[in-house]
Amino acid sequence: MNGISMLVVSSICLIIAYVFYGRYLARKWGIDPNRKTPAHEFNDGVDYVPARRSIVFGHQFATIAGAGPINGPIIAAMFGWVPVLLWILIGGIFIGAVQDFAAMYASVKNKGRTIGYVIELYIGKTGKKLFLLFVWLFSILIIAAFADIAAGTFNGFAAGGETISANASVATTSILFTVVAVGFGFYIRTKPNNVYLITVALTLLTLCIALGLWFPIFMTQSFWLYVVFAYIFIAAVSPVWMLMQPRDFLNAFLLLGLIVCAVVGVVVNNPTIHITPFAGFDVNGNYLFPMLFVMVACGAVSGFHALAASTTASKQIDNERDMLPVAFGSMLIESLVAVLALIAVGAVAVGGIIPQEVPPVIFAKAIAVFLTGLGLPPNIVYTLIALAISAFVLTTLDAVSRIGRLSFQEFFMTDEKPSLFIKIVCDKYFATAITLLLGYLLALRGYQNIWSLFGSANQLLAALALIACAVFLKKTKRNGVMLYVPFGFMMLVTFSALAVSIFKLLAKLPGNFNVASDGVQLVFAILLLALGIVLATRGIVALREKATAEMTKTA
Numbered sequence: 426m427n428g429i430s431m432l433v434v435s436s437i438c439l440i441i442a443y444v445f446y447g448r449y450l451a452r453k454w455g456i457d458p459n460r461k462t463p464a465h466e467f468n469d470g471v472d473y474v475p476a477r478r479s480i481v482f483g484h485q486f487a488t489i490a491g492a493g494p495i496n497g498p499i500i501a502a503m504f505g506w507v508p509v510l511l512w513i514l515i516g517g518i519f520i521g522a523v524q525d526f527a528a529m530y531a532s533v534k535n536k537g538r539t540i541g542y543v544i545e546l547y548i549g550k551t552g553k554k555l556f557l558l559f560v561w562l563f564s565i566l567i568i569a570a571f572a573d574i575a576a577g578t579f580n581g582f583a584a585g586g587e588t589i590s591a592n593a594s595v596a597t598t599s600i601l602f603t604v605v606a607v608g609f610g611f612y613i614r615t616k617p618n619n620v621y622l623i624t625v626a627l628t629l630l631t632l633c634i635a636l637g638l639w640f641p642i643f644m645t646q647s648f649w650l651y652v653v654f655a656y657i658f659i660a661a662v663s664p665v666w667m668l669m670q671p672r673d674f675l676n677a678f679l680l681l682g683l684i685v686c687a688v689v690g691v692v693v694n695n696p697t698i699h700i701t702p703f704a705g706f707d708v709n710g711n712y713l714f715p716m717l718f719v720m721v722a723c724g725a726v727s728g729f730h731a732l733a734a735s736t737t738a739s740k741q742i743d744n745e746r747d748m749l750p751v752a753f754g755s756m757l758i759e760s761l762v763a764v765l766a767l768i769a770v771g772a773v774a775v776g777g778i779i780p781q782e783v784p785p786v787i788f789a790k791a792i793a794v795f796l797t798g799l800g801l802p803p804n805i806v807y808t809l810i811a812l813a814i815s816a817f818v819l820t821t822l823d824a825v826s827r828i829g830r831l832s833f834q835e836f837f838m839t840d841e842k843p844s845l846f847i848k849i850v851c852d853k854y855f856a857t858a859i860t861l862l863l864g865y866l867l868a869l870r871g872y873q874n875i876w877s878l879f880g881s882a883n884q885l886l887a888a889l890a891l892i893a894c895a896v897f898l899k900k901t902k903r904n905g906v907m908l909y910v911p912f913g914f915m916m917l918v919t920f921s922a923l924a925v926s927i928f929k930l931l932a933k934l935p936g937n938f939n940v941a942s943d944g945v946q947l948v949f950a951i952l953l954l955a956l957g958i959v960l961a962t963r964g965i966v967a968l969r970e971k972a973t974a975e976m977t978k979t980a
Contacts (some may be wrong), residue, residue: 426506426698428691428768435514435764439757442518447753450523454530454903456745463537464741471664472831473537473740478747479619483677484670485738486755487820489525489730490680492574492785493723493883494763495814499770499784501720504713505703509767512717516725517760520911522753524887525730527894527908529752532735533742534901540735540893541835544960547896548967552960556889557836559956560732561860562949563886564829566879567729568657568864571822576650576868578785578815581643590641591808595815596649598637602816603656605629606672613671630678638808653822654865660823661830661857665737669823676816683792683813684758687765690795698771700779715921719880724763726915728886729825730756736828765792785814829860878946878953881922885957888915892964899968916961923954 464475476484501509531543541560545553579596581589609629613622660668706713723729734752742748769791770779780787789810796806833856837847849855867875891912898905930938930947938944 426702426771428694428696428698428772431506431510431698431764431768432688432691435510435761438514438518439761442522443754443757446518447522447526447749450526450753450907451749454898456748458744458746460745462533462742462745463739464743467537467740470666472737474664474666474670475743476613476666476670476741477619477743478750479622480613480670480674481738481741481743481747482751482755483674484741484824485733485751486758487673487676487680487816488733488737488824489723489727489755490759490762490817490820492571492814492818492821493727494759495766495788495817496784497720497722497724498763498767499779499787501717502700502767502770502774502779503704503708503711504717505701505705506698506767506771507702508713508717509721510764512721513724513760513763513767516718516721517756517763519907520887520891520915521726521730521760522756523907523911524726524728524891524894525734525756526748526753527898527905528731528890529734529739529742529748531894531897532739533745533748535897537740537742538735539831539835540731540890541832543735543897544893544964547900548893548963552963552967554836555956555960556893557832559882559886559889559953559960560832561829561836562952563728563879563882564732564825564832565860565864565867566875566882566949567825568822568829568861569867570875570879571818571825572650572653572657572864573868574785575653575815575818575822576646578811578818579644579649579652580646581641582645588643591804591811593641593643594637594808595812596637596644597640597642598633598812599815599819600642601633601636602672602675603668605633606668606675609675610667610671613674614666626675626678630675634809634812637812638805650865650868653819654861656819657822657826658857658861661826661861662853665741665827669737669827670741672823673820676820679813679816683810684762684765686796686810687769687792690792690798691765691768694772694795694798696768696772696791696795698768699774699777700771701777712925715918715925718918719884719922721763722880722883724760724766726884726887726911728883728888728890729821731887731890732828733824736831737824785811789814826857826861829864830857833860875946878926878949881919881926881950882953884915884922885919885953888912888919889957889960889964891915892961892968896964896967900970916957919957920954923950923957926950927954 464473467473498509535543541553541557544556579592581593583589766788769788773791789807792810793807797803834851837850891908895905895908927950930943933943
């Protein structure tokens with residue numbers, strides 16, 4: 426197998442999926458272009474802010490396209506390229522994209538509220554409380570893992586003390602991005618036409634990259650960890666139009682540019698895939714089922730996408746017609762990124778052996794090699810690729826910080842007159858601070874210690890989101906049968922993965938069990954499994970109930 430063949434086949438499958446299956450879902454569920462969206466109905470200038478399709482698409486894609494679609498396929502490549510590719514395409518089309526679209530659709534049809542609100546309305550208040558608790562804990566895991574990764578990409582010093590100019594340049598550019606994004610946000614509010622908007626965005630992007638290459642900032646990883654948390658605190662409490670929308674829009678060009686460069690590099694070089702098609706069902710103590718489906722994660726399906734679609738993006742939808750390209754389309758493009766990551770690791774493997782470096786480095790080096798074949802300077806190419814990867818991480822961080830804050834607030838919200846305690850915990854600054862504080866404490870342990878737990882929680886969240894959307898569709902007399910097999914399969918995968926993780930941790934007792942690391946992971950794994958079982962049971966019971974007239978009227 427070569428890179429061009431894999432890329433062409435995958436692209437055709439994804440395009441056909443959008444044109445036929447995506448539009449089929451839109452027709453089946455019903456899109457009303459004349460209905461006022463929550464962004465207009467509840468416009469508050471902070472969270473509910475209508476934006477044109479290109480802006481919301483940039484936000485959604487930049488938010489969901491974290492390190493997952495690069496890390497996952499490269500790690501899962503140990504099983505061979507055939508099972509990984511099949512899961513990316515099948516999972517991305519029939520589970521991931523459907524979940525993202527359904528979550529955004531359910532949110533827009535329910536005042537732009539989160540999946541937690543949908544669970545409360547159609548499953549029950551207890552289910553909502555449990556789900557919000559799950560989401561908040563999950564957000565903390567993402568913040569901890571991705572903040573540590575982001576700080577690592579900015580770290581200007583190697584273990585031996587040598588300077589790393591590429592990382593330092595990425596740090597400078599990322600800081601400049603944040604500064605110019607604020608000004609760009611005010612420019613967007615003047616409602617310029619698309620030509621001016623794109624021209625200004627590309628000019629600012631190019632200027633930031635050039636200044637980053639010329640003036641690298643060399644600081645330690647611990648320093649950058651403070652900076653990252655300061656940034657995401659500001660991003661979580663600021664109006665979306667001021668920082669999140671414009672920064673994500675600018676980053677979207679960088680991310681799409683990365684995809685274009687990778688595609689061009691594959692077409693020009695047509696790399697050979699050096700890893701085996703299928704390595705077996707048991708590789709290095711990891712079983713194909715369920716670990717493959719947990720490892721690939723965001724490239725095929727991710728519960729975090731449902732949070733992004735129903736918490737931030739749904740509050741910015743200008744017209745219901747925008748939901749298909751913003752939600753369904755973004756997920757398919759992320760699946761394409763996952764395919765490119767699989768091609769990259771297959772190209773740099775030697776004798777079927779995958780390099781021991783971390784996945785982002787493997788991806789960056791592979792794409793840099795592809796592009797240097799066009800005569801481009803290797804150091805500049807590698808810096809640009811590393812910059813794009815850091816953009817993936819940061820845009821996920823600023824979104825998940827807001828999601829964690831909103832989940833914490835919504836957990837304590839009540840229809841009754843709020844007490845002093847409720848006022849304090851529902852304050853956006855307090856909710857953000859407590860969420861980030863716990864994330865920071867976990868980040869100090871390093872992302873490696875929590876990555877496997879994050880992967881299992883992420884996929885379990887996808888199963889719960891699919892159940893919630895299926896219940897919503899049934900109780901509002903819409904056809905949601907296409908969600909039944911996906912949520913059943915995801916439940917089987919995640920419950921199996923968590924059970925395997927718990928068994929492996931218990932097997933370390935008593936001699937090799939570390940209370941500080943293994944103990945925390947064991948507690949989290951048990952809690953996640955218990956929450957997942959309770960929520961899934963409640964969802965299935967609700968799914969079997971008849972839709973009531975009151976539910977239909979409310980919807």
